[in-house]
Structures are given as structure tokens and as C-alpha cells.
Amino acid sequence: MALPPPARPGRDRPRIVALVGIDGSGKTTQAHRLAADLAERGFRASYRRNAGGRHWFGRLASRLGRRDAEDLIGRRPMFVVESLLRWLAILRALLRRAATGEIAVMDRYAVCQYASLRARGARPAAERRARLAYGLFPRPDVTFLLAVDAKVAYERIERRGYDHEEIGFLYAATEAYRSLPEYAGFVVIDANGTPDQVAAAIRAHLTIPESAALPSVPRPRPAVGPAAGTGTARLPKR
């Protein structure tokens, strides 16, 4: 029986893992967890936040007595600002990835911008322009869509307490993600469960041979006693 080819160190691991989904679906929570989990298993991995500035402008707006970011700077200018800021954030994350060889765990990616434009009723030309600009970026090796009931997401955002989303917008955003041509390529994760359940579902879909770990993360060793036997991937010795 032919054996599968051996994993080539550093080549059989993903380069870009994206977590996408509506506000409150748990992207930030899970992207942090995934990056930490990968690092724990011996992979060089970093969490990368690809924000579009809406939260920041939203907070500024409420301080200035405005309803939200669009009320503050205008609807179309906010589309432009969000598209530009997210584009720059992704570019920065990709450049850092290229320099380090890390697995970039992306909290949002290009598709989030397309979904945002669709959900907010931007004209098709706006999405076409965004696709031209974001089309320069490589497709992630895997894109996890955290699929959550809009009402669950709404309650999480309310509990989180630092911003607010209309339930109608969360429904529109859910539809927007489903309508994207990229949707068929997403790994859809049921994100209604507990953080542990969601993390386990993500991990189950992200199988990376342990031999693909890059021997490049100098991790501190305990001064005394054996290393904990976790059963997870370990860094090969140089």
C-alpha cells in the first residue's frame, strides 16, 4: 500500500486562516483562541485584526452625540473609509506574514467588506471597486464562516456593552454573507454554541500535520522538570 507523501516542514500548514461572520458571531474571540492554540501546538501563528474603523468611529460618534459612524461622517464616506482602513490592515497583516512565515489568523478578511457593502445597501459599483482593490490579496487557505442566529448575535453585542447593532442589520448581514459568490468555499461553523464548542469545531476542520510546524518560535522552556505532556504538536529541534 502506498504511503502518503511525508509532510514537508513548513509547507503543509496553512498560511492564512480567516474568520468571518456577522457582528457578534465570535470572530475576535475565536481568532484569538485559534492563534493561541496553534502557537501552543508549536506553529508560529499570530492573531491579526483587520478592522475597518466602524467601531472606532461609532464610539467617537456617540461621544459627539451622533447616532453612529454613518451619522457622523456620512454613509458613502464611511464606505470609503472602512474599505480603505480594512485594506490597509490586511496589507499590513500579509506583509508581516510574509516576513515571518507565520500562520496569519485573520479576524475578518476581504469578504467581510463585500458583505458589509451588501448589507448596508451600497451600490454595486462600490463592491466592484472593493473587489478590484481587495482582489490583490491572496485567498485564505481556509475561511471559517461563524454562522450564528442574528438574535443570538444581537444579545451578545448587547451584553458586550460597548456598541450596538440593529437586529435588522444583523439579518441583512447574515443574508449578505450567504449571497456572496465566495460562500460555497466557506467552512461554515455553527457558532451558536459555547466558545469551547465553537473552538472545537474550528479545530476539527483545521488539520495540520505536526511535521509542518516551523522550527522558528523560540519558546521558553521550564527551568526544572519535564515539559507538560499535552499530546499536542511540539517544535522539532533544530
Ligand SMILES: Nc1ncnc2c1ncn2[C@@H]1O[C@H](COP(=O)(O)OP(=O)(O)OP(=O)(O)O)[C@@H](O)[C@H]1O
Ligand atoms: N460562543 C459564544 N457564546 C457566548 N458568548 C460569546 C461567544 N463567543 C463570543 N462571545 C461573546 O460575545 C461577544 C461578541 O463576541 P466577539 O467580540 O468575539 O464577536 P465578533 O464577531 O468579533 O464581533 P464584531 O464583529 O462586532 O467584532 C463578546 O462579548 C464575547 O465575549
Ligand SMILES: [Mg+2]
Ligand atoms: Mg470582533
